[in-house]
Amino acid sequence: MDYNKLLTPTVLQMKPSGIRKFFDIANTMEDVISLGVGEPDFPTPWQIRKAGITSLEKSQTRYTSNRGLEKLRLEITNYMRRKYQLSYLPEEEVLITVGGSEAIDACIRAVVSPGDEVIIPQPSYVCYEPITQLAGGVPVIIETKAENAFKLTPEELLAAITPRTKVLVLPYPCNPTGAIMEREDLEKIATVLRDKNILVLSDEIYAELTFGGEKHVSIAAIDGMWERTVVVNGFSKTFSMTGWRLGYACGPAPIMAQITKIHQFAIMCAPTTSQYAAIEALRSCDEAVEQMREEYDMRRRLIVHGFNKLGLTCREPKGAFYAFPCIQSTGLTSEEFCEQLLYSKHVAVVPGPAFGQGGEGFVRASYCYSTEHIKEALHRIGEFLNEIK
Amino acid sequence: MNLKLLKLLSKNARLKDEELAVMTGAEEKDVHNNIAEMEKEGLIRGYKAVIDWERIDNTHVSALIELKVTPKAGLGFEEVAMKVSQYPEVESVYLMSGGYDLSVTVTGKTFKEVAMFVAKELSTIDSVISTTTHFILRRYKELDVELIGKPSDDRGNFSL
Numbered sequence: 001m002d003y004n005k006l007l008t009p010t011v012l013q014m015k016p017s018g019i020r021k022f023f024d025i026a027n028t029m030e031d032v033i034s035l036g037v038g039e040p041d042f043p044t045p046w047q048i049r050k051a052g053i054t055s056l057e058k059s060q061t062r063y064t065s066n067r068g069l070e071k072l073r074l075e076i077t078n079y080m081r082r083k084y085q086l087s088y089l090p091e092e093e094v095l096i097t098v099g100g101s102e103a104i105d106a107c108i109r110a111v112v113s114p115g116d117e118v119i120i121p122q123p124s125y126v127c128y129e130p131i132t133q134l135a136g137g138v139p140v141i142i143e144t145k146a147e148n149a150f151k152l153t154p155e156e157l158l159a160a161i162t163p164r165t166k167v168l169v170l171p172y173p174c175n176p177t178g179a180i181m182e183r184e185d186l187e188k189i190a191t192v193l194r195d196k197n198i199l200v201l202s203d204e205i206y207a208e209l210t211f212g213g214e215k216h217v218s219i220a221a222i223d224g225m226w227e228r229t230v231v232v233n234g235f236s237k238t239f240s241m242t243g244w245r246l247g248y249a250c251g252p253a254p255i256m257a258q259i260t261k262i263h264q265f266a267i268m269c270a271p272t273t274s275q276y277a278a279i280e281a282l283r284s285c286d287e288a289v290e291q292m293r294e295e296y297d298m299r300r301r302l303i304v305h306g307f308n309k310l311g312l313t314c315r316e317p318k319g320a321f322y323a324f325p326c327i328q329s330t331g332l333t334s335e336e337f338c339e340q341l342l343y344s345k346h347v348a349v350v351p352g353p354a355f356g357q358g359g360e361g362f363v364r365a366s367y368c369y370s371t372e373h374i375k376e377a378l379h380r381i382g383e384f385l386n387e388i389k
Numbered sequence: 390m391n392l393k394l395l396k397l398l399s400k401n402a403r404l405k406d407e408e409l410a411v412m413t414g415a416e417e418k419d420v421h422n423n424i425a426e427m428e429k430e431g432l433i434r435g436y437k438a439v440i441d442w443e444r445i446d447n448t449h450v451s452a453l454i455e456l457k458v459t460p461k462a463g464l465g466f467e468e469v470a471m472k473v474s475q476y477p478e479v480e481s482v483y484l485m486s487g488g489y490d491l492s493v494t495v496t497g498k499t500f501k502e503v504a505m506f507v508a509k510e511l512s513t514i515d516s517v518i519s520t521t522t523h524f525i526l527r528r529y530k531e532l533d534v535e536l537i538g539k540p541s542d543d544r545g546n547f548s549l
Binding site: 037375 | 544
């Protein structure tokens with residue numbers, strides 16, 4: 001068998017995630033203190049788990065409608081209105097998906113034809129580029145700058161737009177930089193886009209995790225943007241429900257109808273148990289979410305302070321749950337830094353370039369860990385820095 | 390700020406002033422002073438580790454004792470509660486609603502020692518009408534901390 005002749009060149013050329021490669025090394029070691037994972041350490045709030053269990057007891061184990069349970073879609077529209085002042089019709093403007101990931105995939109596939117360009121600000125989450133390539137699209141990377149707090153600027157966006165541009169991916173609050181786009185930042189982006197036929201794919205999975213008094217603003221809530229935006233969100237980060245695999249997309253009906261077809265043929269419907277649990281999440285978990293957010297906030301302050309004290313400049317992340325300290329002062333590349341730190345001190349952080357070349361000189365440290373864990377990791381990183389001086 | 394400090398300390402009393410200051414966004418000296426003040430005022434009564442004694446020795450026996458008590462005129466349950474609290478064997482004393490009045494936790498080295506303490510000391514107090522002793526066989530969770538198994542992180546480094 002010549003497997004390489006079977007497999008598509010696109011897939012063969014696709015690089016596995018740089019995060020994975022690193023974890024594979026970490027997984028072979030004992031006693032690793034990881035600041036690696038991008039998932040909450042809190043258990044799913046009990047009332048959500050209980051709603052899942054109850055649905056199983058009631059044998060609610062069949063397919064749901066392709067779009068997802070009507071009740072859940074209704075709750076999502078209420079939630080979007082309550083949290084982000086966004087109005088959607090549950091019947092035709094909401095689709096429940098298998099995590100935010102599926103929503104991103106289906107949305108890009110619905111819009112991108114071979115040769116079309118997708119603008120992707122980086123450093124950012126790792127999936128946008130390969131998914132674009134799978135659709136035959138051409139990723140156009142904008143490297144956001146530390147001096148702009150890793151925000152996307154209108155100038156950068158304008159320079160990247162060509163007649164072939166179909167989609168702008170807007171990944172804020174941003175994994176791994178912790179950057180957010182505030183209302184005035186979004187207004188400027190909107191000014192660039194309002195007269196263009198470009199779809200904004202706004203990945204807002206970390207929307208509920210913003211800090212320092214800044215509430216998340218969705219670009220869809222900016223004048224003239226609703227009709228050109230698909231908002232992707234989900235339950236994984238906000239409600240600590242990563243393993244339930246549940247997300248959703250909201251957008252204008254003509255786009256959602258097409259995305260729904262892809263979902264229908266590829267997936268059928270999102271997991272039924274998860275959907276029932278998610279109804280409970282949206283109805284009754286504001287307080288639990290707020291408690292988790294407060295806890296993240298305290299850890300965030302602790303880790304940022306810790307890095308700066310060690311001489312690794314770390315700007316204050318305003319969203320998500322990652323610190324993104326600069327390691328250039330060590331004279332090492334990100335990859336070298338992470339590898340040496342892992343081998344000598346058994347501390348796992350992720351090299352910035354795993355999120356795009358613009359991440360060189362930085363590492364990502366998740367603070368989804370207990371304060372004791374974070375303190376121990378910082379302690380070991382301090383020892384490491386002393387040893388390589 | 391004090392409420393935030395108390396919440397943090399109630400979960401982890403080993404956090405240093407500097408860390409508490411960073412986490413709450415307050416000045417370190419304010420944290421230091423406020424904690425000292427709360428200690429002085431008796432808002433903070435002490436700092437203790439949560440220990441799984443069963444793994445250290447098997448000579449650690451605890452029991453919950455239900456006490457039925459005749460309240461004294463003017464003093465209610467205060468007098469007897471204070472009296473019970475004085476014994477070093479007594480770990481906690483609560484006034485309860487429902488079927489009995491005082492709930493008392495007693496610790497000792499053996500079942501017999503605890504039972505004898507109840508018989509000789511607690512049940513002989515004047516206003517105590519009756520006692521019921523329930524021995525604690527296993528502790529699963531104490532002071533918000535689970536005592537079963539080793540603390541572990543079951544996240545599998547699978548996320549991107």
